[in-house]
Amino acid sequence: MKTVAVAALVIVAVSSVFPALYGGVSSPTSMRRARALLRAAGVQPGETVVDLGAGDGRIILTAAKEFGARAVGVEIDPLRFALCRVRIALHRLAHRVEMQWANFFDVDLTDADVVTFFLSQAAADKLAPKLKAELKPGARVVSHQRPLPGWTPWRVDREHDLYVYRQAANSAGDKN
Numbered sequence: 276m277k278t279v280a281v282a283a284l285v286i287v288a289v290s291s292v293f294p295a296l297y298g299g300v301s302s303p304t305s306m307r308r309a310r311a312l313l314r315a316a317g318v319q320p321g322e323t324v325v326d327l328g329a330g331d332g333r334i335i336l337t338a339a340k341e342f343g344a345r346a347v348g349v350e351i352d353p354l355r356f357a358l359c360r361v362r363i364a365l366h367r368l369a370h371r372v373e374m375q376w377a378n379f380f381d382v383d384l385t386d387a388d389v390v391t392f393f394l395s396q397a398a399a400d401k402l403a404p405k406l407k408a409e410l411k412p413g414a415r416v417v418s419h420q421r422p423l424p425g426w427t428p429w430r431v432d433r434e435h436d437l438y439v440y441r442q443a444a445n446s447a448g449d450k451n
């Protein structure tokens with residue numbers, strides 16, 4: 276019994292420490308806001324949506340189920356990563372939803388049509404130049420709560436506290 280309790284404590288501690296160390300906040304977006312976020316990005320069927328810090332997978336699952344997207348979740352916390360894998364299997368969406376157990380600062384974003392995140396301001400600050408350098412022209416970024424320094428919002432949804440950005444055709448990420 277004592278071993279089980281210690282194991283549970285270790286698991287909870289690891290699950291709390293990872294997000295705090297790498298990207299800050301760890302509470303999920305509400306389902307209402309998750310849908311609003313995907314609508315604000317104008318997600319189209321077949322597009323690739325990448326959620327940086329996928330949490331319990333609600334954004335990637337909603338993107339695939341309700342918007343017909345291909346979705347990729349990146350999650351550093353092994354527990355949340357495992358939970359997402361289970362949920363993807365339960366929803367039978369493995370053909371359209373992929374999980375990566377990784378630090379999103381190390382993940383190549385050049386194939387993304389839409390990038391979403393709900394992170395600390397420090398993480399958003401650090402992501403801003405990476406997004407500018409890697410995203411293709413026309414790709415959209417939706418951030419819940421955190422503005423992206425150096426980017427001009429394309430839309431701001433005050434009701435849901437969303438900042439929407441669009442990579443310009445002449446950006447650093449433009450490969451044309």
Ligand SMILES: C[S@@+](CC[C@H](N)C(=O)[O-])C[C@H]1O[C@@H](n2cnc3c(N)ncnc32)[C@H](O)[C@@H]1O
Pocket residue numbers: 293294297298299300301302303304305326327328329330331332333334349350351352355377378379380392393394
């Ligand atoms: C506030 S939650 C958001 C979860 C989900 N995107 C949502 O909106 O419901 C932030 C998530 O980002 C993860 N995270 C933080 N920093 C990360 C990093 N550098 N790489 C990958 N995941 C990270 C945390 O573990 C946590 O699950």
